[in-house]
């Protein structure tokens with residue numbers, strides 16, 4: 001089956017799910033083009049895993065028009081299952097047996113012949129740098145190795161759409177970067193990746209589009225840049241070594257937030273090239289020379305503060321000084 005570039009790998013309209021009285025997903029809309037990375041971003045308990053479980057046929061929705069890989073989840077879950085791979089938030093690998101045995105089990109589940117199963121397992125173990133560990137029980141693996149094995153197992157069935165539920169939560173920075181590299185390689189092979197994460201930097205690194213899930217609804221959707229421009233918190237920080245230079249700059253830059261102790265000024269900014277240039281021009285014109293200039297982009301906290309802080313998202317974050 002061929003898919004055109006603008007075909008949707010995942011499409012959800014009016015997705016609802018409650019557990020008892022608790023509304024977890026309250027009318028979610030998702031549209032994920034084939035061959036892209038889509039990130040569902042949200043804090044603990046936001047409903048990310050619930051969304052993944054529904055879209056991967058593990059549990060059913062209360063309502064919604066849902067299509068994955070072009071198949072209707074309500075009428076053809078079997079076809080959806082054949083098109084997808086899922087790596088859960090909590091590892092599905094069996095710790096008592098070896099990595100290789102886990103892979104061969106997976107190959108059996110996918111009805112590969114013994115020979116084909118061994119070939120695919122060997123290839124994936126190699127690809128995910130698990131050859132040395134392959135004969136050891138998984139219980140001896142590090143967190144990063146377990147996640148790699150998890151993904152390798154997911155790929156045994158050569159799925160075109162992959163759900164990764166918090167693939168890097170709890171990993172050390174190096175394993176996190178390895179995982180990011182793996183995800184990039186999947187995408188370059190044309191696989192569609194649906195990634196949940198609590199980390200904006202991760203979504204920023206990997207995702208073509210990001211949806212922020214909060215209180216059962218999509219609070220915002222867009223590219224990483226679009227989301228960050230929605231929120232205050234981005235700023236340029238100027239630090240001065242000389243207290244007199246600091247005082248004179250502070251007197252000139254009245255709208256900058258002061259940090260008298262650090263001799264630093266913060267100017268709200270989205271970090272875009274255009275804004276940076278205008279700030280630099282302006283500092284030059286005012287004859288201000290800072291000893292250090294750093295650009296801070298908003299982080300997840302800023303995004304959630306803006307999207308869920310009770311008040312509306314400010315239209316003009318430039319005017320907010322923190």
Ligand SMILES: Nc1ncnc2c1ncn2[C@@H]1O[C@H](COP(=O)(O)OP(=O)(O)O)[C@@H](O)[C@H]1O
Pocket residue numbers: 019024042043044045046047048049050051
């Ligand atoms: N099977 C279940 N029964 C009852 N409540 C559930 C069940 N699964 C999830 N929840 C609740 O739904 C909410 C969202 O959970 P989850 O989808 O796991 O969030 P996330 O993955 O974003 O951390 C949480 O409040 C959780 O306690």
Ligand SMILES: [Mg+2]
Pocket residue numbers: 048049050089165166
């Ligand atoms: Mg979860």
